[in-house]
Amino acid sequence: MITFDGVSKRFPDGTLAVDNFSITIPSRTTTVFVGSSGSGKTTLLRMINRMVDPTGGTIRIDDDDISTLEPVALRRRIGYVMQNSGLLPHRTVVDNVATVPLLSGVKKREAREAALALMDTVGLDRALADRYPSQLSGGQQQRVGVARGLAINPNILLMDEPFGAVDPLVRSELQQELLRIQQDLAKTIVFVTHDIDEAFLLGDQVVILKTGGRIAQVGTPAEILANPADDFVDTFIGAERGRRALSIRTVDGKEVVVDGTGRLAGILRSPASESSRPA
């Protein structure tokens, strides 16, 4: 469990990126911070592994005040995945995955074995092990990033727009992969995105943020969609609103669903085949 308690961050240049932010992030579920650019999502995330130190308030991980923990050691037990994968370009895939275990003194051979196993976990062909990051596609790079984040078997995994830079098809694949992995591993994942669609897909708990890290609404996707807390949330999911106000038409003899913008949303199946959402 991670708790933010009245946390603020004012950068040296005066920007108040986060203002008195409090929340509890339950263990073994996925919490998504969503908000537009500059709302403080990254800052919040980076405070968890002390890449950024708050200027006010306390952050606790399972009751340890993290400001009392040694940053380097703390970071080594928290997985971190970022948008541009942040892989070391001069190391092969397998070495990238094994970086942190090696830093922590795991034997080379062992670390390599573990890394190869992790490649399986994230759905990467072991044949890619000896390639360099630049020889992979964007989607593959992100998978390596996720594998690296998992390499130390952390309880906590921080993900900062990990799929923001890959094309929509691949992104969708990666999202499914993450859902699958999370079903198996059940980490405490804190996920940052500005894509409300992605937030609703991945989040058990979704935190909608306004500028300054102010919380507009916290809840499950269904709760938020059914009852937007205020106008801001309403507007924020507005781009979705049109698309989520659906109605039924008939084309070519099939029942199709169109959204508020008139766009085709999909084709209606018989209610019997309904599938239930995990979590």
Next chain:
Amino acid sequence: MITFDGVSKRFPDGTLAVDNFSITIPSRTTTVFVGSSGSGKTTLLRMINRMVDPTGGTIRIDDDDISTLEPVALRRRIGYVMQNSGLLPHRTVVDNVATVPLLSGVKKREAREAALALMDTVGLDRALADRYPSQLSGGQQQRVGVARGLAINPNILLMDEPFGAVDPLVRSELQQELLRIQQDLAKTIVFVTHDIDEAFLLGDQVVILKTGGRIAQVGTPAEILANPADDFVDTFIGAERGRRALSIRTVDGKEVVVDGTGRLAGILRSPASESSRPA
């Protein structure tokens, strides 16, 4: 009307980017080329303004074989918008928009006036006129790109993944803006994307391409969605398929629609409020 008639392009290095491609692009509507990376979309688009010359076949614009037209003159009467906006970094916004008219000999004062008016059209604050492109956000830059494409009041507007690099919220806004502009101006737009979602939203006619510019299916979005021509198309719109296989559930007393992946797709309105799509 633009017609491709058995057009092929083999690059000097031997790559056959486009193989015997034929299609008719009707005037005053939007045709979207969609396909994954390397399928030849950009190559097709660039053949229209002779940035690339075909190695076989003919392209006609309203019955003129374009290979008989002078390339520079041709380009000056076709608008072109690309992913990275391609703005001239050393010229202000208004100068960027006015570039082509000035090249064609329009008076400076006039061109500037027209450029300012175009900024209104694409929804850019005139206050930004004297900024340099690097001082704008990605979304604003794309708007300038669109304005520049429209500056010569072309009949044809070519757009190569113009919204690929901006974040999803902004992209959605730009897409709406483009729909609005197109409703007013009714240009012949050829639009390239690899986002099937975007293709279905913007295209009156959607062309799904396989490698080598081979056509997998041509049709309106509804036609394609209702009757995918083959397995390729089916797979290609596959990521969408799940999301578009909708069913109805009840949450918090409201009828919500969920998709094949179990994700919330939206909330059902009464069929009465159905809106019809501008075609």
Next chain:
Amino acid sequence: MNLFADAFAWIFDPTHWAGPDGIPTRLAEHLAYTAITVVIATVIAVALGLYIGHTGRFRGFAVGVTGALRALPTLGLLVYLAVLFGLGIRFALLPTIIVLVVLAIPPLLAGSYSGVQSVDGRTVDAARSMGMTEWQILWKVEVPLAFPLILGGIRSAVLQVVATATVAAYISLGGLGRYIIDALPVRDYTKVLVGALLVTVLALVLDGILIICQRLTVPAGVRAIRNSPAQRSTPKSAHAASASA
């Protein structure tokens, strides 16, 4: 071109390959000045450059220093030090080395600090968030990635030092400059050309060796980036860049 023929004849004359004024001796002296200089300058400049590049501190200082050092006239500094130290020619090596070190520092410093700064900030950020210490970041991430640029700095430095070490002869040291400085007052063009040719050949050989080193030390992954055309156009944010700004 007759001059060139004469110069080659001179060079290949076996009598010029022996004795204290022989080509091997002069070459060895020249190499020695170069080596001493480059080693000293590298230690100073690379250490400083890595520090500046890693911390981002004193960048303005580095920019200023490189500019100012570049403006220092080699000849002036040389005679100034020679006269100032009043050591006569017995210790001529000292002013010579100082002057050459001054000459070698700007490219080395610029190469190393801009090398470190050209490393993608996100890579460094990722390394830090994985739990690397600052020292590990420097040695395991920044230095390997900056190495080609650092070596590039060494290359420029070596070229300049080899070409300029000729001035050592002006304050009566040896080296290939001897041929030039001795022949200059008597307008013995052949010998001047001999000096110039030997210096140029030496510079080329050293440069060739360094180019090979550079090729070998480009991290394989980075080489892959260079070779993939897609990435080639993406300029790194090597803002050290504005070095001259």
Next chain:
Amino acid sequence: MSWVLANLEQIWSLTVAHVLLSIAPIVLGFVLAVPIGWFAYRYSISRGVVLTVCGLLYTIPSLALIVAMPTILGTKILDPLNLIVTLTLYAIALMVRTATDAFDAVSKDVLQSSTAVGFGPWRRFWQVELPLAGPVLLAGLRVVSTSTVSLVTLGALVGMSGLGYLFTNGYQRNFPTEILTGIVGTVLIAVVFDLILFFIGRMLLPWARVDDATRRTAGSARVKAVTA
């Protein structure tokens, strides 16, 4: 110091001579190197050759080149042209590489898009490529300017008076003050030249400053310009 005051007139005239000897190589070097650099950038076959030749030129000891000039050019022995041509060659050697990098650094997207909107090749060069290469060219020019001003002092060894005279003369007289005066003078000229170029850059490339602030320019090329 008193020596300086007593000889201000001579120092000034040497300074003026120094400045005059510096300007031509800087300007000529730049004007000649840009087209050569563009050529090397445009035609990749020529690139290796051009850059190698420039590298070679740079390794020729300057003194040797200066004294060889009358033989090569058929000029008179004390003709300032000897020094000017030599320094111009060095300026070119330094500048061509930078110019090539400068053109390399111009965004291919921007070039493509300017072609797409209907720039012909000639206009594209003058209105797009050249201005966009500007910041890197300027960085290179500033390095060339500094090094040329410093190299002009070598003229003193072959009878071309500039501030280098103070070096040879002070050396023979065992007079550090005089030498130091020459050094300081040379550095000052270099600094003044640099400032002038800096302000010319500000005037001609107003957008580059903005770009700098947003950190978008092709930095790596400029690094090369500076490490050269």
Next chain:
Amino acid sequence: EDDSAGSDSETVSIGAAGFAESEIIAQIYAQALEANDITVDFKGQIGQRDVYIEALNDGSIDLIPDYSGNLLQFFDDSADAKSSEEVFAALQDAVPDGLEVLDQSEAEDKDSYNVTKEFSETNGVTSLADLAGIDVPLIVGGNPELAERPYGPKGLTEVYGVDASRISFVPVSDSGGPLTTGALLDGTVNIADIFSTTPSIEENGFVTLEDPENLILPQNVLPLINSDKASDKVKEVLNAISAELTTEDLIELNARNQGDEKAEPEALAKDWLADKDLF
């Protein structure tokens, strides 16, 4: 060949060799000629004889002070003239067409071999003739070109019979200046070629070795001039100077130039002319 410096026949371009004394005398010439309404153009620090003779030949300069003996050897290295008068007479014949020498002055400044007092006493050496008899390796210091001169190390062997293998040469490019002096003092060399009018000889108590065989020729100062410029007026002025210039004058002028006063050639020339009440 067009003479750029002297297209106006009343402009005389005066050069000076690359050492101070030459410059002082050249300044005396220049100021005297100017006082007689002849326009002069001054080019200092040209270099050594080989250079300035070429400069005279190609018209870069018209006039330079020179020294009789070395000049004779330069034009005719087989000449066997010994006394001052013989040398001058031979020189007038040897000077090539287009150039001429004017009256020589009594002032003489010649290369001289110097040793420290200590060396002189330990080895009993006061004359070049003593060198062949001692068993000490001779390390000769002097300007680089000395190695090539007939009166250099070669001359010591040929005229005084010093075994060539015992002589080594250390080039010092300061024309017998401080470095040469320093080298002699600290033992880097044990014989140094220093110009006879150099104040440091006396200051350091060096012993100038006698030259009974006249290895080093008399070196009277005289103007070497382009015949075209040797108008009667010019001759008259220069001859008047030569009539007054003495060796003592040279020593004093050099002392003021190199000693603490650091007087510049221009000022020294002015003082000398005033002193002698010339012009």
